[in-house]
Amino acid sequence: MKQPSARGTVSELVLGIITGVGPAQPALDGLPDAVDRAVVSTPDLLFDDDLQLALFCLYELHYSGIDGASTDWEWNPTLIGARGRISAAMEARIRQEVALGELPAAKSEAVAAELFRMTGEAGGPSMSRFVAKEATDQQLREFLINKSIYQLKEADPHTFAIPRLTGRAKAALVEIQADEYGGGRPARMHSALFAKTLRELDLDDTYGAYLDTTPAITLASSNLMSLFGLSRRLRGAAVGHLAVYEMTSSQPNRLYSRGFKRHGYSEEAREYFDEHVEADAVHEQIASRDMAGGLVESEPDLLEDVLFGAAAALYVDGLMTVQVMDAWAGGRTSLLHSAASPV
Amino acid sequence: MSGIPVEAGAHADDAAPSPKEAAASIVAFPDGPLLVRGDFELVDPEGAALPRRRRTIALCRCGASALKPYCDGTHKLIGFKAAP
Numbered sequence: 001m002k003q004p005s006a007r008g009t010v011s012e013l014v015l016g017i018i019t020g021v022g023p024a025q026p027a028l029d030g031l032p033d034a035v036d037r038a039v040v041s042t043p044d045l046l047f048d049d050d051l052q053l054a055l056f057c058l059y060e061l062h063y064s065g066i067d068g069a070s071t072d073w074e075w076n077p078t079l080i081g082a083r084g085r086i087s088a089a090m091e092a093r094i095r096q097e098v099a100l101g102e103l104p105a106a107k108s109e110a111v112a113a114e115l116f117r118m119t120g121e122a123g124g125p126s127m128s129r130f131v132a133k134e135a136t137d138q139q140l141r142e143f144l145i146n147k148s149i150y151q152l153k154e155a156d157p158h159t160f161a162i163p164r165l166t167g168r169a170k171a172a173l174v175e176i177q178a179d180e181y182g183g184g185r186p187a188r189m190h191s192a193l194f195a196k197t198l199r200e201l202d203l204d205d206t207y208g209a210y211l212d213t214t215p216a217i218t219l220a221s222s223n224l225m226s227l228f229g230l231s232r233r234l235r236g237a238a239v240g241h242l243a244v245y246e247m248t249s250s251q252p253n254r255l256y257s258r259g260f261k262r263h264g265y266s267e268e269a270r271e272y273f274d275e276h277v278e279a280d281a282v283h284e285q286i287a288s289r290d291m292a293g294g295l296v297e298s299e300p301d302l303l304e305d306v307l308f309g310a311a312a313a314l315y316v317d318g319l320m321t322v323q324v325m326d327a328w329a330g331g332r333t334s335l336l337h338s339a340a341s342p343v
Numbered sequence: 344m345s346g347i348p349v350e351a352g353a354h355a356d357d358a359a360p361s362p363k364e365a366a367a368s369i370v371a372f373p374d375g376p377l378l379v380r381g382d383f384e385l386v387d388p389e390g391a392a393l394p395r396r397r398r399t400i401a402l403c404r405c406g407a408s409a410l411k412p413y414c415d416g417t418h419k420l421i422g423f424k425a426a427p
Contacts, residue, residue, distance in 0.1 A: 250416030281414040282401040
């Protein structure tokens with residue numbers, strides 16, 4: 001990934017360290033205190049550009065890496081410590097906010113029913129209906145740019161959970177991910193279909209190309225997946241998070257496709273969305289009953305974590321939707337800087 | 344892996360496949376589609392293969408899908424009920 005621009009003290013330190021700007025040791029020595037100060041003083045970690053970008057870059061060392069950053073930094077204890085401090089504060093911030101209802105029985109059918117209830121009741125403004133009926137061409141582009149930060153590595157964060165599951169839950173997660181990765185056909189990978197959509201709109205399909213214009217809450221949505229995916233302790237939350245993504249996808253994607261058709265975009269441009277209508281109608285059944293339900297049946301202690309992961313996904317992505325739609329309602333861009341004209 | 348004996352059925356409690364398992368299985372999901380897994384062909388009344396993009400498919404059971412014979416999730420919007 002291309003190096004992003006720093007957004008404050010912590011991201012500047014992190015980027016300076018991993019890309020070798022100046023001697024690393026003084027920056028490493030100063031990092032823990034800088035992170036502490038930033039975490040304690042931030043008005044809201046989920047909307048903190050500096051901390052979310054720093055966290056995003058630290059996680060990215062485990063994915064595609066960052067241009068100019070040595071792979072040796074991936075497991076540097078000081079960086080892992082900084083990542084842990086920020087992500088722990090982020091987890092605490094979200095736990096404060098999400099309230100789980102009465103827990104269902106630790107049975108597959110009951111877990112699936114609760115997940116369908118949670119995803120069916122999710123309130124807030126509907127991005128998909130807006131995209132279908134009202135969004136301008138410029139807003140469609142912003143919508144894609146916002147999505148690109150995750151969709152160009154779609155499925156990767158949850159893949160980290162595979163070796164932490166067993167039996168029915170593992171088979172279900174692999175069945176879903178195999179489909180996400182194109183069933184053996186690289187061009188059918190969901191990330192590749194999304195890249196094609198970007199190209200059809202003359203947008204840059206390079207991973208991370210629009211990172212500098214991506215607001216903190218969008219980075220938080222992506223960071224949440226990495227937090228769950230990279231922690232065995234949170235394997236239940238990773239599963240609940242993925243279940244929500246699969247269960248809130250089919251119908252919205254049908255509406256997204258309609259919005260792009262309304263603006264005259266080709267079948268090629270809409271294939272990403274059309275694919276998700278069909279794929280996620282399959283995935284939501286497997287995800288809710290076999291993956292989430294199967295995990296809870298084999299590890300009943302994880303029931304609460306599964307539902308927390310689900311609630312966290314709905315909460316953070318809900319905040320992201322509200323921020324984007326508020327900006328549009330006010331006639332503003334939802335992106336940072338003057339990225340409204342990114343082409 | 345080199346010669347480390349693996350205990351058969353280490354995770355047998357999680358629906359391990361039996362040697363006699365059918366080539367394909369159809370799961371009727373409550374209030375939802377029919378999920379078809381395994382080795383099967385999906386054909387029209389003349390026997391011609393229908394376009395298929397994935398190994399495991401969900402067939403519409405509520406009648407309201409815009410993608411028939413595949414499910415598109417519409418059953419949730421129309422309050423389709425079926426048990427199982």
